[in-house]
Amino acid sequence: xxxxxxxxxxxxxxxxxxxLGTRDDILVLDADLAKATKTGVFKKEYPDKFIDAGIAEGxxxxxxxxxxxxxxxxxxxxFAMFSAGRAFEQVRNSIAYPKLNVKIGATHAGISVGEDGxxxxxxxxxxxxxxxxNMTIINPADDVEAYQAVLAAADHDxxxxxxxxxxAVPRVNGEDYKFELGKGVTLKDGRDVTIVATGLMVAEALExxxxxxxxxxxxxxxxxxxxxxxxxxLLVKAAEETGAIVTAEEHSVIGxxxxxxxxxxxxxxxxxxxxxxxxxxxxxxxxxVKLLKLFGLDAEHIAEKAKQAVALKK
Amino acid sequence: xxTTKKKELQALACKxxxxxxxxxxxxxxxxxxxxxxxxxxxxxxxxxxxxxDPANPKxxxxxxxxxxxxxxxxxxxxxxxxxxxxxxxxxxxLRQPDSILQGHPSMHYTPGVDMSTGSLGQGLSAxxxxxxxxxxxxxxxxxxxxxxxGEIEEGQIWEAAMFAGNKxxxxxxxxxxxxxxxxxxxxxEVNSPCPIDEKFAAxxxxxxxIDGHDFDQIDDAFTAAKACKGKPTCIVAKTIKxxxxxFMEDKCEWHGSAPNAEQYEQAMAELNAALAEVEA
Numbered sequence: 001x002x003x004x005x006x007x008x009x010x011x012x013x014x015x016x017x018x019x020l021g022t023r024d025d026i027l028v029l030d031a032d033l034a035k036a037t038k039t040g041v042f043k044k045e046y047p048d049k050f051i052d053a054g055i056a057e058g059x060x061x062x063x064x065x066x067x068x069x070x071x072x073x074x075x076x077x078x079f080a081m082f083s084a085g086r087a088f089e090q091v092r093n094s095i096a097y098p099k100l101n102v103k104i105g106a107t108h109a110g111i112s113v114g115e116d117g118x119x120x121x122x123x124x125x126x127x128x129x130x131x132x133x134n135m136t137i138i139n140p141a142d143d144v145e146a147y148q149a150v151l152a153a154a155d156h157d158x159x160x161x162x163x164x165x166x167x168a169v170p171r172v173n174g175e176d177y178k179f180e181l182g183k184g185v186t187l188k189d190g191r192d193v194t195i196v197a198t199g200l201m202v203a204e205a206l207e208x209x210x211x212x213x214x215x216x217x218x219x220x221x222x223x224x225x226x227x228x229x230x231x232x233x234l235l236v237k238a239a240e241e242t243g244a245i246v247t248a249e250e251h252s253v254i255g256x257x258x259x260x261x262x263x264x265x266x267x268x269x270x271x272x273x274x275x276x277x278x279x280x281x282x283x284x285x286x287x288x289v290k291l292l293k294l295f296g297l298d299a300e301h302i303a304e305k306a307k308q309a310v311a312l313k314k
Numbered sequence: 315x316x317t318t319k320k321k322e323l324q325a326l327a328c329k330x331x332x333x334x335x336x337x338x339x340x341x342x343x344x345x346x347x348x349x350x351x352x353x354x355x356x357x358x359x360x361x362x363x364x365x366x367d368p369a370n371p372k373x374x375x376x377x378x379x380x381x382x383x384x385x386x387x388x389x390x391x392x393x394x395x396x397x398x399x400x401x402x403x404x405x406x407x408l409r410q411p412d413s414i415l416q417g418h419p420s421m422h423y424t425p426g427v428d429m430s431t432g433s434l435g436q437g438l439s440a441x442x443x444x445x446x447x448x449x450x451x452x453x454x455x456x457x458x459x460x461x462x463x464g465e466i467e468e469g470q471i472w473e474a475a476m477f478a479g480n481k482x483x484x485x486x487x488x489x490x491x492x493x494x495x496x497x498x499x500x501x502x503e504v505n506s507p508c509p510i511d512e513k514f515a516a517x518x519x520x521x522x523x524i525d526g527h528d529f530d531q532i533d534d535a536f537t538a539a540k541a542c543k544g545k546p547t548c549i550v551a552k553t554i555k556x557x558x559x560x561f562m563e564d565k566c567e568w569h570g571s572a573p574n575a576e577q578y579e580q581a582m583a584e585l586n587a588a589l590a591e592v593e594a
Contacts, residue, residue, distance in 0.1 A: 027450075051446070059439045059473035066443020069421075069429060070451065071374065089433060090470070094440055098421050098430040 006168040007143035009199075010107040013164050014038025016150035017075060017105075021046040026154065029064050029076045031057045036166075037077040037107045057082045061090035061102070068100035073154055076102055080109035080163060084125035095159050096134045103153045103160045109139075110250035111278065111295055112167040112200060114288035121283035127255025129161040130228050136181070137228040139163040139249075139257075141202035142171045145225055148179035156181060163199065165250075167288045170203040172223070184231035190220035193306045194238040194245050198224045198257045200292075201248040201276075207299035208248075212306055219306055230260050232268065239269040244309035246274050248302050250292070253277035272312035274305045315533045319362070321592055323529050326396060327357040328589040331558045332582060333392025337408035337415070339578040344409060344417065347568035349389040351493040351526070351553040352460055358532045359458055360393040368398035371425040377455050378428045378444045382437025383462035383491060384418040385570070391415050391424070399426035435468025437461070438488060442478045445486035445546070456540075460489045464496030466507045472517070478546045479518025486546040487539045488514075491526065493555035495566045514548040526551025559584055 018041050020026045032055045034040035043050040053060035057078050064076040077083070083106040084091070095102045111121045129137050136156060140146035146164060153160040172187065187202070188209050197205035202223045209219040220242055222234060239245060245265065247258040258275030265273055278295060292298055330353045338344035360366070364377040381390050388408060395402045400414065407413035414423050418432025428444070431437040441459035448455050461471065478486055490510055498504050507513065511521045520542040524531040532551075539547035555569070556562030559581040562573075573581055 053477060054473075056470075056473035056477065058436075058470045059442075059477055062436050062439020062470065062474065063443035063446065063477065066380075066429070066440035066445075067447045067450075068443070069378075069440070070444055070447030070453075072447060072450075090436055090439070093430070093433040094436050 005171040007171060008166060008168045009140050009143055009146035009164040010038045010166060012143035012146035013105050013107065013150055013162070014041030016147045017042035018045050020151065020154050021049060025071065025073045027051065027067055027072045027074045029053050029060050029074060031055055031060050031078040031082065033078055037105060039077045039105070057087040058090045061087045062094045064102045065094040065098065065100050068102050073101045074103065075105050077105040077107065079120060080106040080122035080125040081120055084128045084161065085122060088128055092132050096132045099134045099158050101158065103162065105162050105164065107164040108166045109163045110165060110199070111283035111291045112165050112250060112288040114166065114291060115285050117285035118282035123252045123278040123283065125163060126227055126251050126257065127259065130255060130260065134158055135228060136160045136226070137163070138226050139199045140225050141199060141223050142169060142173055144171055144173040144177050145179055149225065152179055152181045165200055167200065169200040172203050172206060179225070182226045182229050182231060184234040185223040185225070186220065186234070187223055188219070188221040190218040191242060192218045193310050194220040194222060194242045195248060195302060195306060196222045196224055196235065196238070196245055196257065196261055197248040198227060199250050201250055201297060204297065204299045205248055205302055208302035208306065211299055211303040215307070217306065217310060224257060227257055227260055230264060232264050235261060235264050236269045239265050239271045243313045244272045246276060246302060246305045246309050248276045250297055251277055253279055272309050274309045276302055276305050315530050320529045323357055323361060324592045325589055326361050327354045328558070328585050328592060329396055330357050330389055330392040332585050333395065333405050334388040335559070335573060335578060335581045335585065337388040337391060337405050338572040340406040341409035342572050344388055344572050345385040345570050346388065346572065347495070347555040347562060347565070348383060348462060348491060348493065349386040350557045350559060350562065351555045352383070352386050352491045353389045353557065354527050354529065355460065355489055355532060355551060356389045356393045358529060358536070360397050362533070363536050364458065365455070366397070368426065371399060375453060375455050378441065378457040380429045380437045380441040380444070380457065380459040381419050381431050382441065382459050383434070383465050384432035384437065387417070387419050390419060394424070394426040434462065434465040435470040438471055438474040441486060442474050442483060445478070445483040446481060448485050449483065456485045456487065458487050458489065460491055463490055463492045463494065463501060463507065463510065464504065466490060466510065467505050475514060475517040475519065482544045483546045484543050487536065487549060488546065489549045489551055491553055492550055493553045495555045495564070495569065497569050499566060510550050518545060520545040520547040521550060522547065523550040524552065526553035527557055558588065
């Protein structure tokens with residue numbers, strides 16, 4: 001087997017920002033985390049278009065909003081915990097309500113933050129951002145997708161929440177991959193069950209499909225990179241054709257991808273949906289890869305859930 | 315300031331106050347107290363200071379007004395209507411579902427509103443972003459942000475104050491409407507942010523304390539703000555909550571309650587008398 005390329009989506013974020021730096025309308029803000037969020041890559045190239053707001057995320061979001069009203073497309077970055085969490089209300093009232101062109105680059109999402117532990121491991125951000133009107137949410141699976149998603153966000157009219165990870169994750173998309181906002185991607189066809197995954201769980205879902213194949217189960221794998229607006233048509237088609245769904249995300253099973261899929265299917269095509277994710281608990285310190293295993297966010301657990309989902313089919 | 319100009323502003327301020335009463339009275343809700351205390355400054359800004367174009371409310375080079383104390387929207391709406399951004403008829407639709415005048419300012423519903431505000435503490439940050447945007451683009455427009463004295467208990471105000479001070483945004487003016495009353499009582503009874511002047515000065519601002527109902531002092535303060543280079547200016551405006559309507563003056567309970575029919579008539583009678591006196 002060829003060596004799998006691994007890269008963190010936050011690195012792709014920094015590189016994409018650098019590519020956008022040629023545009024006159026682009027500004028990048030950070031809250032004293034430029035090295036970690038990778039906005040530092042942009043800062044190095046375009047110091048005059050980079051603004052450090054200091055450790056004051058609420059003000060950073062408001063300043064981003066004000067800048068956007070003067071014609072800028074503003075990227076505002078911090079960790080997911082402080083972007084969606086601490087600054088939730090500034091994002092809601094100063095950015096989303098007036099529908100301003102602020103793109104939130106939230107890195108260090110999920111438990112794969114690793115050793116820093118629960119205080120920094122945000123598994124609630126998708127849920128928080130999903131309930132905010134006017135908000136678009138992108139959770140890319142790998143660096144290829146993340147890079148293109150940032151460019152797409154820059155061209156999108158309105159606020160976008162982009163979720164990136166700290167951990168280097170396997171590349172699942174080829175060089176010819178074309179990101180399309182709002183469109184899910186069927187990475188593998190299948191008849192018996194559909195695994196709907198997002199973020200770093202997409203690579204695990206593909207591995208799970210291989211495990212299931214050995215057990216005679218033909219699993220479809222869908223990458224939902226845009227969690228809002230979600231690709232309803234693709235989900236309903238998968239439910240109709242495979243009759244059972246498993247969702248997989250590095251986020252709480254409450255309110256994230258699993259919640260969004262259940263909302264779509266319960267109204268349009270009710271089939272068994274089993275949700276894999278973080279089960280209403282806080283994370284903890286440890287090496288990221290170990291933590292993902294410890295929290296059951298891996299191919300084996302997805303495969304197990306898929307078998308349970310198949311058993312629930314009528 | 316010459317007498318004619320002052321009388322003109324005083325008359326307009328009376329009309330702004332009538333708009334506050336007409337709006338909140340018809341809505342049977344809203345915030346007359348703080349709208350009346352900021353009325354003179356809002357009037358001054360729209361009729362003697364800001365470079366705006368009612369025919370082109372989104373004009374890129376206009377001066378910006380961010381009502382960080384967004385609950386006092388009735389004063390802003392009255393000024394915008396008098397300035398010609400929309401017809402006065404809208405004033406009586408305040409807070410109704412089909413109105414262009416939301417309970418708190420919304421830049422999408424209302425021509426002339428530069429930023430959606432209302433959640434206290436957030437407007438100053440947006441104003442700072444606008445002022446920074448002007449600097450980055452080499453534009454000459456200025457940004458004005460009225461804050462409530464209770465509002466500045468919010469921590470985000472001081473995040474914004476620190477940032478604006480560090481960036482030396484001399485195209486930004488914050489105005490603290492220091493009427494000494496908030497919902498639960500006086501500043502002291504709740505959680506006083508005083509001394510306000512020293513706090514802003516400590517964050518690197520040029521601070522000017524004035525009587526917020528005296529147009530000569532208001533004029534001097536905004537003129538001095540324009541002359542100050544390298545620092546944002548904070549005008550601490552000592553005001554009277556409910557100013558201009560006798561039974562509302564310095565009364566906490568008029569923060570967020572509207573006049574009933576009888577009170578409406580009395581308030582309008584007082585304001586009409588004041589207007590007649592100015593115009594005599």
